[in-house]
Amino acid sequence: MIEKNLIIIGGGPAGLAAAKAAYDEGERDILILEREQNLGGILNQCIHNGFGLHTFKEELTGPEYAGRYVKEVVARGIEYKLGATVINVTKDKVITCVSEAEGLAKYKAKAIILACGCRERPRGGINIAGSRCAGIFSAGTAQKLVNIDGYMVGKEVVILGSGDIGLIMARRMTFEGAKVKAVVELMPYSSGLNRNIVQCLNDFDIPLKFSHTVVDINGEGRVSSVVIAQVDEKLNPIMSTAEEIKCDTLLLSVGLLPENELSKMAGVELSPITGGGIVDDDMMTGVEGIFQCGNILHVHDLVDFVSEESDLAGRRAVAYIRNGKISKDYVDVSATGGVRYVVPQKISRQTDCATLKLKMRVANVFRNKRLVVEADGEEIFSKKRPVVAPGEMETISLNATHLDKIKKASKVVVSLKEA
């Protein structure tokens, strides 16, 4: 068994930022385990630009953003292993890893940061009826095939889901010579960024059909058409509105799910809403010494916020390695009144942080509201929000005065109230 102070599982944006921060905090015994053959994670296939505006004050493509962090990690001489897949993590922080280079290896860590990212929801996750033919891809799989492997996935495309990956892939397929016949969105709004609707759909006259879904897939061997229909306010398809669209490819961009298989093995308690771990203000899960950051914790819209959150996890993991077990007494932070969730879900009364960011998503599109934090019923923070939408993560920055009030409270609630 190889002993390490800090092991980071995942070498994507979260893992890289956590490693850099941990090193800069003084930790030298760090190992990153990455299952792919390259560091950088999903950014390697996100070749479009728009990354890094917060972190680097300039607009980079995904590979460039990843490249910056890889450079930082390499410059610090932080150890990493590629092609190394972790297959088990225990609550005692023993990691089992398989790789071509080392076969089966066991590691014991003082602290673990889980930075495993998320997965795409597959066809089975939304139960679309129809033929089980070829030509149905999750949008991210198609993105990988086109951008990394150089295989074009189809010529006439329908995309279900108007999240950012769906929108980006609509443009990407158009650039590669495919005809994108429609982007179909179940909800009456898009969860993608406005700029992507403009520059990925409107620029190329690709129709976006809100309140529609795919109700049937036809094809023998390969997709030949899909049937779409409008949905009612309960999201049930109205079959009289059904319409057949000829196509050879269906891309699914229907949600991302934090990848918590390893967390479950380690006994980490998960949130049924985010699908990620329940963490405190140090990004530590309920299992002593096991931390989470990035899309494994909750799905982010901007990689900049992943880097920021992971920087915190890296630093706090080092503090944990130094100070060992600290008994913590927690104030629960819950979401209600239009706010779906808040991360972190609990704040330690012993926290020595001077500031803390709460991240959250709302349940619907709302106008003219205030985001409010209450400690035992007393409003301690309020921020006007002219428009909020489920697709855009909201952030509340708490200062030392807010935190003092929170530490004395028995519960903290975040909600949307009338402006």
Next chain:
Amino acid sequence: MKEMICICCPMGCHLQVDASDLSNIKVTGNTCPRGEKYAKDEMVCPKRMVTSVVRVNGGTINMTSVKTSESIEKKLIFDALDTLKGITLDAPVHEGDVAVKNVCGSGVDFVVTKNVPKK
């Protein structure tokens, strides 16, 4: 008055553009100066950054990614993409390498955004 959404960054500001006089376009709703520039360009000569991929010979992966060094005229997008077809770069390729110089006479280059080492 024309409404548009700024695409300069993920904020996506809603802009109101008064272009009744093309020599004096008035923009409101922007939160930074880039929004004003975007709206004016959009009325006169819309521009876009273009990103795509190029085949790599002998690399650890088949493709590298490229971007235009600056945004190019929107009407040039598909001609620009055509210049990438049929070209192959030899590994190793490095971030910043020029893949296509002076794309369609625009003065803008396609530059590599991803390192691909030799296999």
